[in-house]
Amino acid sequence: MDIVLLSRIQFALTAAFHFIFPPVTIGMGLIIFLIEYLYYKNNEEIYLNISKFLIKIFSILFAAGVATGIIMEFQFGTNWSRYSEFVGDIFGSPLAAEAIFAFFLESSFLGVLIFGRNKVSKRFYLISAFLVFLGSALSAFWIIVANSWMQTPAGFQIEGSRAVITDFFKAVFNPSTLPRFFHTVVGSIITGSFFIMGIASYLLIKKTLNEFGSKMLTVALLSGALFSIAELFIGHWHAVQVTDTQPAKMAAFEGLFKTRQGAPMSLFGIPDKEKEELQYSVLIPKMLSIVAKLDPDAEIKGLDSFDKSLWPPLKTSFFSYHLMIAMGTYFIGITLLGILLLYKKRLFSTMWYLKILFLSAPIPWIAMQMGWIAAEVGRQPWIVYGLMKTSEGISVVTSASEVLFSIILFSLIFILIFVLVSFLIVKEVKNRLENI
Amino acid sequence: MILNNIWYVLIGVVFIVYVILDGFDLGIGILNRILGKTDIERKKLYYSIGPFWDGNEVWLLTGGGALFAAFPVVYASVFSGFYLALILLLFFLILRIITLEFRNNLQEESIRLLFDNIFALSSLLIVLLLGVAMGNITRGLELTENKHYYGGLIGLLNPYSIYIGIFAIIVIISHGASYAMLKMDGEIFSRATRINRIFIVLSGIFYLINLVITYLFVPMRFANFSNFPVLYLLLLLPIVFLLLSYQYNKKERTGLNFIMSSLFIFSLLLLFGVGNYPYFVPSVDGNGGLDLYNSASSENTLRNMLIIVLIGLPIVIFYTIYIHRIFKGKVDINQNGY
Numbered sequence: 001m002d003i004v005l006l007s008r009i010q011f012a013l014t015a016a017f018h019f020i021f022p023p024v025t026i027g028m029g030l031i032i033f034l035i036e037y038l039y040y041k042n043n044e045e046i047y048l049n050i051s052k053f054l055i056k057i058f059s060i061l062f063a064a065g066v067a068t069g070i071i072m073e074f075q076f077g078t079n080w081s082r083y084s085e086f087v088g089d090i091f092g093s094p095l096a097a098e099a100i101f102a103f104f105l106e107s108s109f110l111g112v113l114i115f116g117r118n119k120v121s122k123r124f125y126l127i128s129a130f131l132v133f134l135g136s137a138l139s140a141f142w143i144i145v146a147n148s149w150m151q152t153p154a155g156f157q158i159e160g161s162r163a164v165i166t167d168f169f170k171a172v173f174n175p176s177t178l179p180r181f182f183h184t185v186v187g188s189i190i191t192g193s194f195f196i197m198g199i200a201s202y203l204l205i206k207k208t209l210n211e212f213g214s215k216m217l218t219v220a221l222l223s224g225a226l227f228s229i230a231e232l233f234i235g236h237w238h239a240v241q242v243t244d245t246q247p248a249k250m251a252a253f254e255g256l257f258k259t260r261q262g263a264p265m266s267l268f269g270i271p272d273k274e275k276e277e278l279q280y281s282v283l284i285p286k287m288l289s290i291v292a293k294l295d296p297d298a299e300i301k302g303l304d305s306f307d308k309s310l311w312p313p314l315k316t317s318f319f320s321y322h323l324m325i326a327m328g329t330y331f332i333g334i335t336l337l338g339i340l341l342l343y344k345k346r347l348f349s350t351m352w353y354l355k356i357l358f359l360s361a362p363i364p365w366i367a368m369q370m371g372w373i374a375a376e377v378g379r380q381p382w383i384v385y386g387l388m389k390t391s392e393g394i395s396v397v398t399s400a401s402e403v404l405f406s407i408i409l410f411s412l413i414f415i416l417i418f419v420l421v422s423f424l425i426v427k428e429v430k431n432r433l434e435n436i
Numbered sequence: 437m438i439l440n441n442i443w444y445v446l447i448g449v450v451f452i453v454y455v456i457l458d459g460f461d462l463g464i465g466i467l468n469r470i471l472g473k474t475d476i477e478r479k480k481l482y483y484s485i486g487p488f489w490d491g492n493e494v495w496l497l498t499g500g501g502a503l504f505a506a507f508p509v510v511y512a513s514v515f516s517g518f519y520l521a522l523i524l525l526l527f528f529l530i531l532r533i534i535t536l537e538f539r540n541n542l543q544e545e546s547i548r549l550l551f552d553n554i555f556a557l558s559s560l561l562i563v564l565l566l567g568v569a570m571g572n573i574t575r576g577l578e579l580t581e582n583k584h585y586y587g588g589l590i591g592l593l594n595p596y597s598i599y600i601g602i603f604a605i606i607v608i609i610s611h612g613a614s615y616a617m618l619k620m621d622g623e624i625f626s627r628a629t630r631i632n633r634i635f636i637v638l639s640g641i642f643y644l645i646n647l648v649i650t651y652l653f654v655p656m657r658f659a660n661f662s663n664f665p666v667l668y669l670l671l672l673l674p675i676v677f678l679l680l681s682y683q684y685n686k687k688e689r690t691g692l693n694f695i696m697s698s699l700f701i702f703s704l705l706l707l708f709g710v711g712n713y714p715y716f717v718p719s720v721d722g723n724g725g726l727d728l729y730n731s732a733s734s735e736n737t738l739r740n741m742l743i744i745v746l747i748g749l750p751i752v753i754f755y756t757i758y759i760h761r762i763f764k765g766k767v768d769i770n771q772n773g774y
Contacts, residue, residue, distance in 0.1 A: 063537035066490055067530045073500045077515030078522055084515075088508020089733040093741055096501030100748035103494040108759050111487030119762050159734075168740045395516035397584050406523040413530055420534065424541050 004391045006403040007079045012376075013407065014071045016369060017414045021065030023368050026140060026185060027192015027223075028058050029133035032113075034219055036129045040122055050216050051129075052117075054196065056428050059114050064421050066107070071410065073099075079403065083383055083393030089164050090156055090171055091146055098142035106135030140185050148176040150384050151375070152245045163387065175245045179238040180375075186231045187371065190331055191364035193224030197338075198361025199429055201354040203436065210436045214348045217357075221342065225335035231328055236291065243292040246385060247301040248310060249378035252317040254288055255281065256302045263288040263300035268322070271314040276303070312380045320373040327367035334360060437729075439738040443506040444716075444728040446745065448709045450502055454495035455705060456611075456698045461485040461492055463612015465532060465559025466605070467631065468552055471616055471624050475545060476769075478552055482540060484619040484767045489536065491756060493529075505741050509583070509731030510716045517577070517585030518569065521592055525565045532558040560605060567604025570708065571597030575654050576720035583726055585717075596653055603642045607701060610635035614681070614697040617690045621766050632693070633685050639700070640678050647671065650711075656722050657711040667710060673703035 032054050039047035073095065076084045084091075112120060112128040120128070155170030156163045165171055197220040203213035243250045250256075255271040255278035256263055265287035269278040289298040303311055334356065341347040348354075383390040464471070464485050472478035504511040515522055535555040539548050575596050577585045585591075613635060616628035650657055661667045681696035712718060718725035732738065 060538070060541070063533060066493070067533040067537075070493075070497065070529050070533075071526050073497045074515055074522060074526060077500075077504065077511045078519050079516070081512035081516035084504065084508055084512035088504060088511065089737045092501060092503075092505030092508055092511070092733070093737060093744070096498065096505045096741060097744050097748070099494055099498035099501045100744060100752060103497055104491060104752045104756070107490035107494055108755055111491065111759060112762065115483070115487045116762055164734045165736050165740070168736070395512075395519075396582075397516050397586055398519045402519050402523075405520070409523060409527055413527060413534075417530075417534060420538060424538060427541070 001400055001404065003398070003400040003403060004394055006400055006407065007394050007398075008390065010079060010403055010407050010410070011075065013414075014068070014075065014410055016372070017418075018065065018068040018072055019369065019372065020365065021061050021068065022136065022140070023184075023188035023191040023365070024195050025058060025062050025065055025192070026133070026136045026188035027190065028054060028061070028196065029129075029136050029192070030189055031192055031196055031220055031223060032058060033126075033129040033133050034223070035216075036126050038219070040126045046211055046215055050212060053428070053432050054216075055113050057199075057425055059110070060421055060424050060428070062106075062110060064417050067417065068414070078406075079395055079398060080383075080393045081395040081397070083388065086162050086388055086393070087149075087384060089162060090149060090153075093165075093168075094142045094146040094149075094172070098139055098146075102135050102139035102142060104135075106132050106139065109135065137185055140188065141181050144181045144184055145172050145174075145177050147375075148180050149174050151180075151379055152176040153384055153387055158387075163384070176238075176241055179234065179241045182234045183231070183238045183371075184368075186227050186234055187364065187368050189227045190224060190231060191368060193220045193227065194331070194357075194364045195361050196220035197224055197357050198359075201357040202429065203433060204348055205351065205354050205358065206433055207436050209348055212432075212436050217348070218342065221335060221338045221347075224331070225339050228328070228331035228335050232332065235325075235328060240292055243300065246378070248303065248306045249312060249317070250292070251301060251303045251305075252312045252314055252378055253321040253374060255314070255318050256288065256300060257304060259299065259302040259305050261289065261299045262286040262297050263292075263302075265291065266318075266322075269318070271318050273308075273311070273314050310381060312378045317374055317378045320370040320377065324367050324370040324374060327363055327370070330360075331364065331367075439735055439742065440728045440732050442742065443502075443732070443738055444709075444714065446742075447499065447502055447506065448705070450495060450499045452702055452705045454492070454499055456701050457492035457495055458489070459608050459611045459701060460615035460694075461489040461612075462559045462563055463608045463610070464615060465536070465555050465612070466563070466609055467556075467612050467616070467628075469556050470631070471613075471620075471627050472552075473623070475548060477624055479540060480620065480624065480767050480769055481616070482536065483769055484616070485536075487759065487763055491759075493533075502741070502745075506733055506738055507716060507726075507728070507731045508733060510726050513583055513585065513726060513731075514717060517587075518592065520589040521565060521569065525562060528558040528561045528565070532562065563605050563608045564601045567601035568592055568597045570604070571600030573712065573717055574600065574650065574657060574708065576656075576718040576722070576725065579717070579719045579725060583730075596649065599649065600646070603639075603646055606635055606638050606642055607704070610639050611697045611701060614685075614690070614694045617685075617688075618694050619767050629685060629688065632697075633682065636678055636682050636685065640675065643674050643678075643704070656718075660710055660713055670703070670707060670710060673706070674700055677703055 032051055035047050035051045035054065039051060109128040109131040112125065113132060117125065149171055152175040153163070154174035155165060155167035157166050197217060200213045200217035200220060203210060204217065207213070239250070255266050255269050257276045257278065262285070264283035264285050266278060267282040267284065269281035272279050286296040288300055290296050292298070292300060338347060338353065338357070341350055341353060379385055381389050381391070383393040464481055468478055468481050472481045531554060535551040535558070539551040539555070542548050542551065572592050575594065578587050578591065579585055610632055613628045613632035617625060617632060620628060677696050677700040681693055681700060684693035684696060714727045714729070715725045716727065716731065
């Protein structure tokens with residue numbers, strides 16, 4: 001098989017599998033901190049028990065995140081050596097900064113959370129919980145700096161065969177860094193909230209009206225609702241930025257083939273690359289112009305502005321983007337319904353709603369994965385947008401059979417991790433259920 | 437140019453701290469079945485490294501990131517050239533994290549035992565792989581004109597490098613045992629003391645043989661020493677630290693023993709750095725290689741990164757020490773939570 005394709009498969013596999021864990025730990029980190037804060041303030045033992053339970057699950061997920069994350073630090077060098085040499089002057093710095101500013105912080109203070117409850121003061125423990133969350137958010141920041149530079153490179157010049165930094169701050173705060181950082185972190189908090197809502201719903205379905213599940217559900221639901229609504233605005237901000245800085249990507253997301261004024265937004269459709277049209281389309285007239293430019297008659301670039309060889313894969317970009325948005329809309333609806341039930345004091349006893357929440361727990365994960373597929377596939381055929389093609393970035397020395405070997409090896413260990421993590425979490429939840 | 441040198445030293449420092457810190461938990465890993473005869477004893481051993489191993493491993497990630505940032509050509513060339521070796525290293529690192537983190541969550545004693553065995557084996561192979569890599573770097577690689585290495589995994593398995601790999605295992609076993617002395621009491625403590633003593637002696641023997649075979653087979657590693665003869669004094673450092681370590685082991689001064697064990701590792705890696713300077717990866721024929729000039733990032737990046745390190749690292753060191761103090765003393769698993 002082709003080495004470029006194999007290397008892309010390996011990167012997609014390792015990144016997507018790794019990315020199961022960081023979002024949920026970022027979100028759980030915030031909720032654990034909130035619950036620790038409630039315990040600190042009110043001194044009610046129920047919050048202590050909830051926090052202890054969540055920290056156990058958190059530590060399992062975190063360990064899996066660390067284990068799978070190690071690959072990410074090294075595989076730019078192993079599989080993408082030409083890319084690494086081309087961007088090393090810029091791309092390496094955020095990776096190093098991530099380790100120095102984020103990894104040390106989260107790993108060190110997680111040690112306190114897991115092993116230090118009786119060794120430190122309540123205040124120090126609360127601060128540790130906050131620092132674990134802060135560390136994971138900082139980690140998201142630096143890795144998104146690196147990835148955003150691949151999307152919208154800035155603050156550099158080309159010298160010979162490599163990109164050299166000219167302005168560190170412009171490179172770090174390139175046009176897409178901030179919208180993508182907030183978009184991802186808020187998405188992560190939604191993921192963590194829905195995961196905890198799912199567990200709490202399960203506990204409430206199995207043992208009606210228990211206080212443990214009720215308190216846990218309330219905190220997670222409030223956080224889930226708040227951040228789902230926030231994501232609407234942040235997602236919009238990000239979409240505006242993509243339209244401005246990566247117009248080919250937005251055109252692929254929307255299936256917009258022709259540049260036009262008053263561009264419509266597509267609710268559904270199937271992009272056809274040959275006929276250059278969006279088939280079976282359901283459109284809202286002028287909506288894309290309104291959303292992206294705040295002007296119903298604004299011109300939006302279509303795919304016809306770009307050479308066909310520079311189009312991203314259309315179907316993947318289109319569907320991943322639309323699925324993400326559909327799920328984002330669902331998060332707002334379902335959490336607002338929950339708030340309504342909470343207000344009417346029926347939340348903990350409405351079985352059908354709890355069942356929906358339980359089943360909804362994995363959906364934010366899918367939405368996050370869809371978002372990243374849209375972001376990364378939408379960038380193709382570029383590895384660094386406008387500067388280097390993906391096919392030009394692969395390693396010089398590495399052979400296809402070696403990459404195939406590593407794909408098999410990683411797949412095996414990922415299966416092991418997935419089974420083990422699922423088993424351990426189910427076990428912790430069942431244990432908890434017996435002790436309510 | 438001074439920045440390149442500063443970064444050569446900084447990469448070295450990060451790597452040394454990694455070996456000293458992750459070294460003790462790798463050592464505990466290798467020894468877990470020997471130091472801990474029962475399930476409870478092994479649980480105690482796990483608790484002794486539980487709060488730390490992850491932070492320790494971050495030094496490796498920091499090293500990887502810093503190498504990428506400061507010397508991207510080394511990062512790209514070595515990691516792709518050592519492809520299979522590195523993939524295996526990652527595989528064992530992952531396996532080790534999984535077994536070490538999840539063993540106490542499992543109920544079945546037989547599965548826990550299986551996890552303990554995998555934990556020991558993966559720890560051992562990680563140290564072996566890193567040692568073999570260091571051996572190959574000392575020996576030099578068959579680099580092409582474009583500074584690429586095509587030798588594959590087989591090319592890395594030469595007698596000299598395998599010797600260094602075994603030497604690394606011996607040093608890390610001794611280091612792990614000295615950490616166990618610090619954190620354990622009773623039976624485990626006595627076992628650790630005995631193992632530590634034996635492996636201090638073995639480390640000394642292996643070190644002396646290492647000097648001889650390096651002199652015979654890779655004489656160019658002594659070039660820097662010949663140019664500045666005062667550097668020859670550094671060759672005595674490992675012996676001094678080993679002798680002190682042996683004394684403190686006998687007196688059961690566990691803290692000082694652990695410090696001497698750490699300094700021994702420091703002195704070995706210092707020699708490694710001095711011998712290889714200015715190369716990261718010298719060519720085996722003695723003609724050039726990847727050095728701190730031809731593989732470096734721009735001055736701008738080296739300066740930016742130095743600022744990041746100067747801001748970030750003191751904070752990291754501060755809270756790392758602070759947290760080690762929280763968990764000071766012998767491990768007591770009856771005390772809830774540690």
